[in-house]
Amino acid sequence: MLALTDFSSRLIAWQRIHGRHDLPWQNTRDAYRIWLSEIMLQQTQVSTVIPYYARFLDRFPTVTALADAPIDDVMALWAGLGYYSRARNLHRCAQVVAHEHGGAFPQTVDELAELPGIGRSTAAAIASFAFAARATILDGNVKRVLARVFGVAGFPGEKKVESAMWKLAESLLPDAANKDEVTAYTQGLMDLGATLCVRGRPDCARCPFAPDCVANIEGRQRELPAARPKKAVPTRKTWMLVLTDGDSILLQKRPPTGIWGGLWSLPEAADEGALAEVALNLGGAEPLQRLAPLSHTFTHFKLDIEPRLGEARGPAREATDTETVWAPLARIDAYGVPAPVRKLLDALAGSLI
DNA sequence: TAGACGTGGGC
DNA sequence: TGCCCAAGTCT
16 A cells, blocks of 8 residues: 555645646636636536636626626526536625625635535635645546545445545645645646546556556556446437527527526427427417437437427517527527537528528 | 536547 | 546535
8 A cells, every 4th residue: 555644745746847837727826716717627627618717707807796797697608618507606606705705715615615516625626726725625536546546446426435535535635734735736636637647548657656556556547446337328309499580599598407507598399299389479480490400418318409490470479487588690609508509500590691 | 315417528 | 429527516
């Protein structure tokens, strides 16, 4: 077994030379910037986050600016990044910080973890980066590193395995570390997992833990960490209505919870006939025109979409209880629209011009 | 507590 | 192509 007292010092030394030091959210102690990056980086890769992060900071330079913004603006800026409860919680968190904490983030892990959208690992990341707190993260990178270096068996998503990893991660924290050491340690955990100890083909030759790593010594890099148990992915099918009025299309606000919660999307129905009825009620003329079907795969199900194109010919027959808006196709980016719907509308805009 | 919750990249 | 998963949290 690797000498535990050596883990943190070796990691810190490695991070200082070989780690990442120029990501957009590094080289600052600004809790707002660190928090924003950590929320965006939840289950999302660095390269995907970078442009979103830049746009958010540009539009919302401070937590107060974000708190004061309409939720629809936040959703529009978040659109395409996925996991939209993060955007709703981001906005709520900004309001709590602005109005209940005087605009300053609390500095302890426990207080941070009480805020919306901040769990145990994100709280530790913010506390260590912004306030040099001695707290461990446990994200996908750390789980992979720990599973390999220490030979931790079992799927890390399982409660029992995850609990063991939290304990292990806690035990590895450097003690009496100064601010820069805390930052280098936490960043080092992420950097090692993201740049060397990657899932596919880990670069063990450059790893500071190679001589002690269980996976490396036993040639079990592919087996650790244990894979998620396979599960069948169910398929759902939906019919979507692209109702046009000149250069505008009709969007409806989705309910705040569930898939694409709080985004603007197309009216939907469970079959062809039901969609025709939806179109009629919204003032659409018959018949509807078939568009190319598309398929979108989520983490837990596959969605087959049958889009239908219709033209508005009259006023809506009845008021819907769903918030509705006519959005100019050229201004669609002002609305938070799900990625596959956005692709559909972009293609349509191209063909209509 | 296991399932819901997005999207795009890597292989 | 299709499978796996990424700086997780919430319920």
